[in-house]
Amino acid sequence: MSSAKTERLVNLTMALLATQRYMRKSEIFRKVAGYSGSEETKERMFERDKDDLRALGIEIEVASHDPLFEDEPGYRIRPDTYRMPTADFSLEELGILTTALGLWLDSGLEDLAVSAARRFRSFGEISDVDLFASPNTSEFSEAGLLEITKALAHRSRIDFDYKKPDAASSQGRSVYPLGLSAWKGSWYLVGEDLDRDDIRVFKLSRITSKIEVTKKRDMYQIPEDFSVRDYLVMHAKEELRITALVMKGRAHSIRSKAITIEALADSDLSQDWEKVTYSAENLESALREALWYSDSLIVQSPEDVRRAVIDSLMHVVANHG
Amino acid sequence: MVEAAAARAIRLLDLVPYLVSHSGISVTSLAKEFGVGKEDMLKDLNLLFMCGLPGYTPLELIDISFDDEVVVVRDPQNLNAPRNLTESESIALRIALAALLETTPRTSPNYVKIVELTNKISSAFANQVPQGAIEFTADREKATIEAIERALNENLDIEIEYVNRAKDEITRRVVTPRYVSLGSHRSSLSGYCHSARAERSFVLSNIAAIKLVQRTQIENVISVNAEDALTVEISVTDADANFVSSNRDLLTEIGKNRYQLEVFQDEWIVRSIMSEPVGLQLVKPTTVREEVKKRAEDALHLYGR
Incomplete structure (x- = not known):
């Protein structure tokens, strides 16, 4: 293993990180240790070094239209992109x-x-x-996750063979990956299928070939408001969203699936009760849960659930009178 | 494919900030942390010695000193802070945090910590992949079963956070697992509960959290006193009532649509009767019958009736 190249890459990184201004190639060749040989050799070395560092995820900034450099490109690594953000992690x-x-x-x-x-x-x-x-x-050992993660990170196209459940054989697909979802042990890729000109869902276990990631980057953009949930049928299931007042420290199995738990604004109830929203599979199970916890939970909405709880409680009283 | 020399360069670049915060670490531990042999680590350290900033006089070179026992960096030059996450790494981190969040009970203080940390991560690491593009839904029951299987294979105990729906409380228990019964209505775990000092069964969907712990010696079993049981008689108007189908093993038919069952927790039968109001009536004993009625009246009062 040649350590000369390793040494040069470390020196190049440190130099580009230290410089306030963009460094021209000629300056790099003159100042950074490790560049030697003919002009052409040095050029080739530098181009490969630059590609290697970028492949490793180190961002090198290029300024090619700075009038100061008379169109000779300059390079530098910004400390704030190179270094881990100081987010004050405890x-x-x-x-x-x-x-x-x-x-x-x-x-x-x-x-x-x-x-x-x-x-x-x-x-x-x-x-x-x-x-x-x-x-x-x-759940994490699914094949293809690395390629899809890299493609998402670089917005690069991927190509693979895919076998649909009802198809006899696999077909080649070219896809811009947009999102990734794990659903109870299976992984799904949501992406723009370039041949079908539509957003499609692919189950990773149905991919029958290696996933090829295109070298080119930033081939597309992922819309800011993109959500994989909009494309996955498991999430489309109609659910009832319940809002209820729940006594503090009670109705644990409702709390464990709560979407939000909020304090009540100024009211006589705020001492002992909180406002909880959660989802229920359907009206019947919403009713069953609300009745089970009827000593510590008051359904506020939807109105038909609240109505059904009251009717049911009246039945209980009548049945046991 | 990243070339070997480039991969090694990254290792050297990451070595320096690691040494800054782990001053005095041994070559062996350092080699282990970076996943290389001791010989390779010594070569890396020797190479780092020659790297630095333009000028390359002793003032500009990275200054480290090391022998077998102790590695110290005296001047890291501009490599004092750890290298940023790449976009791929930050996606991997976001998926992992989402998975961790999914399997942490929402009632746990850690849940809030992980949510806050997830937000911190997404604002700290600028990313072109929006939050909604990554989604993780775990199969909690499957994860619970796998943890129990691992405990059985490796002779470990499990510590669980268990939701008792009847008493409406959460308890932490250490259990020596025996077997899991999978059912269409509910699956359960049978085992020795060290907190109750007795054999118990637990509904898997009520296990909010689980972790593996070292096995504890089983103490004397306290047997369940049969006298604690209460005999309850119920009448069913709807034979398909959920209560009947999910508790068939407990019920003894004593007449048309009449059943008897042994109950160990009053609270459980009261709540069960109330949550299936139209099809179910508790006939005997009168004390529990009155309790059901009182509960329903109290609840109606909460609804302003």
């Missing part, structure tokens, strides 16, 4: 982040995750966090 938060990244061990994204976790650990000595959660790590 040691506990860093612990949660590295624990989360640990879910990718033994998956295609292991190398990415290990490197990211190591850099979080560079902020300091992180202690273990007792999260009391045990996600199923086998």
Whole structure:
């Protein structure tokens, strides 16, 4: 292994990171250790070094139209893009982040995750966090996740063979990936199918070839308001959204699926009650839950659920009179 | 494909900030952290020694000193802070946080912490991939079953956060698992509960959180006293009532649409009767019958009736 190239790449990174102004190529060749040989050799070296650093995720800024440089491009690495943002992560938060990244061990994204976790650990000595959660790590080992993650990150086109459930054989697809969803152990890619000119959903386990990621970047944009939920049939299921007053510290199984829990604004009830919104599968199960917890939960809306609860309670009284 | 030299350059660039916060670490630990052999780590350190800023006099070079036991960086030059996440890495992190959030009970204080951290991450790492593009829904019951299976295979116990719907309380229990029964209505875990010091069964969907812990010695079993049971008689107008189909094992038919059952928690039968009002009536005992009526009247009062 030639260490000369490694050394040169480190020196180049440090020099571009240190410079306030853009550095011209000639300046780089003169100042940065490791560039030698004919002009042509140096050019070739630099082009490859630049590509290597970019492939590793280091952003090199180019300014080619700066009048000061008479159109000879200049280069630099901005410290704020190179360095981890100082987001004031507490040691506990860093612990949660590295624990989360640990879910990718033994998956295609292991190398990415290990490197990211190591850099979080560079902020300091992180202690273990007792999260009391045990996600199923086998869900993370699906093939193709690394390629799709990279394509999403770079907005690059991907090509793969896909076998539809009712089809006899696979067909080639060219897709701009827009989003990724895990649903109870299966992964789905939502993307723009370029041949069909439409947004389609692909189940990763039905991809029958290797996924090829195009080298070109920024081939498309993902709309700011894009949501995979809009395209996945599992999320389209009609659900009832219930708003209820719930006694503090009670109705635990409602709380565990709460969407929001809010304090009540100034009222006699605010001492003991909170406003909770949650979803129920249908009217029947909403009614059943509200009756089960009728000592600590008052349905406010929708009106038909509230009405049904009151009617049912009246039935109970009549039945047991 | 990233070339070996480039991958090594990244390792050197990341080595410096790591050393800044881990001053005095041994070469062996450092090699382990970076996933390389000790020999390679020594070569890396020797190479770092020669890197630095233009000028390359001792003033501009990265200054580290090391022997086998201790590595210290004296001057990191401009490599003092860790390298930013790449976009791929930040997507991997966001998916992992979403997964962690999914399996953390919403009632846990950690839930709020993870939500806050997720927001912090999305504002700290500028990203062209919007929040809605990544979604994670876990199969909680499946994750619970897999954790129990792992405990069984590795002779471990489980610590669970269990929601008792009848008593409306959450308890933490350590359980030595025995077996899981999968049913169409509900699946349950049977095992020795160290908190109750007795064999118990737990409905899987009521296990809010689970983790594996070292096995605890089983103490003497306290047997359930049969005298604590209460005999209840119910009458059903709708034979398809949910209560009948999901508790068939407990019910003894004593007449047309009349059943008897043994109940260990009054609270459970009261709530069950109330949540199926049209089809179910509690006939005996009178004390519990009156309790059902009182509960319904109290609830109506809450609704302003």
